[in-house]
Amino acid sequence: MRYTSVISSEMNSLYRVIKVLNNQNIKYKIKGNILLHFLQYETECDRYFRGTQDIDLSTEHKELEKLKKSIELMYPDCEIITNDEGIVKRIKNINQFNLSQIDISSTNNLNLMDEFTSLYALKDQKFYGNSTEGIFKDKIRSISSISVSRRFKDVIDIFILKDMLDMTDSELKYRLNKYKIGNFEQYFKRETIIAKEQFKGFVSSEN
Numbered sequence: 001m002r003y004t005s006v007i008s009s010e011m012n013s014l015y016r017v018i019k020v021l022n023n024q025n026i027k028y029k030i031k032g033n034i035l036l037h038f039l040q041y042e043t044e045c046d047r048y049f050r051g052t053q054d055i056d057l058s059t060e061h062k063e064l065e066k067l068k069k070s071i072e073l074m075y076p077d078c079e080i081i082t083n084d085e086g087i088v089k090r091i092k093n094i095n096q097f098n099l100s101q102i103d104i105s106s107t108n109n110l111n112l113m114d115e116f117t118s119l120y121a122l123k124d125q126k127f128y129g130n131s132t133e134g135i136f137k138d139k140i141r142s143i144s145s146i147s148v149s150r151r152f153k154d155v156i157d158i159f160i161l162k163d164m165l166d167m168t169d170s171e172l173k174y175r176l177n178k179y180k181i182g183n184f185e186q187y188f189k190r191e192t193i194i195a196k197e198q199f200k201g202f203v204s205s206e207n
Contacts, residue, residue: 006098007041010034011122012101013096016074017055018125024070026063027110029117030129030139032056033101036157038122039132045164050156050202054101060110064088071102135161137179144180149191156202 003180014034018163021028025174030038033052037073040046064087069078081090111117115133120127130138139154148155176184186192 004041004044006051007046008043008100009097010037011041012053014038015057015122015125016096017071017102018122018127020070020074021067022050022125022127024066026059026067027071027112027155028057028059028063028067028128029110029112030055030057030120030127031105033112033131033153033157034099036135036160037117038120038129040160040164043164044121045069048163048202050153050160051098052152053099054103054193055099056103058110061087061106061108064104064106064195067104088148132161132165133175136175140153140176140179141181143187144176144184146182146186148184148186149189149195152192153194155187156199 014030016138017082032051032054034055036050037052039051057069068088068091071094072077073093075094075095077095079092080088081092083089087106088104090104092100094101112128115130115136117128118134120129136158139151139158142148142151142154143158158172160168
């Protein structure tokens with residue numbers, strides 16, 4: 001398939017990060033487009049593809065210092081970005097294939113046992129990440145609210161997931177109604193139309 005080599009290279013980069021985090025017994029969960037690429041990698045489904053430059057992960061506040069030190073050892077030239085309270089939010093300049101940064105969200109308690117989390121394996125390393133149901137939930141919540149004009153990529157990702165899982169229209173409609181927090185009225189507003197027209201990074205092998 002057209003983008004298999006790109007996703008495969010990304011998985012090698014992701015594997016390196018996961019292995020280091022696992023070796024340090026850091027509690028974390030993978031999210032975002034890199035997880036979607038992992039699912040495409042596992043199912044050998046890359047007919048539709050949206051590029052990414054970052055690895056998204058969640059962790060706990062108490063793990064941040066250990067995580068930061070682990071990444072600094074692996075990427076000595078990386079740049080640590082913190083918020084006003086000094087909490088690590090982003091690690092830039094990791095320069096792994098096309099991946100350039102790690103975006104981090106942290107909480108007091110990261111639940112890895114809920115229904116929206118799955119345990120995955122990449123080569124010999126296991127890691128937690130959003131389940132497919134968890135991905136749908138998060139993305140449907142964003143596109144059914146005012147944030148859709150800033151998160152139009154979530155519309156694209158839902159389309160990719162539907163195709164990858166060979167989901168029927170009625171199955172998708174069920175999830176849209178189950179997880180929506182608004183009535184999708186913002187999708188038809190001028191701001192979203194502009195975001196749609198300006199969106200880049202989505203390609204199809206059918207083009």
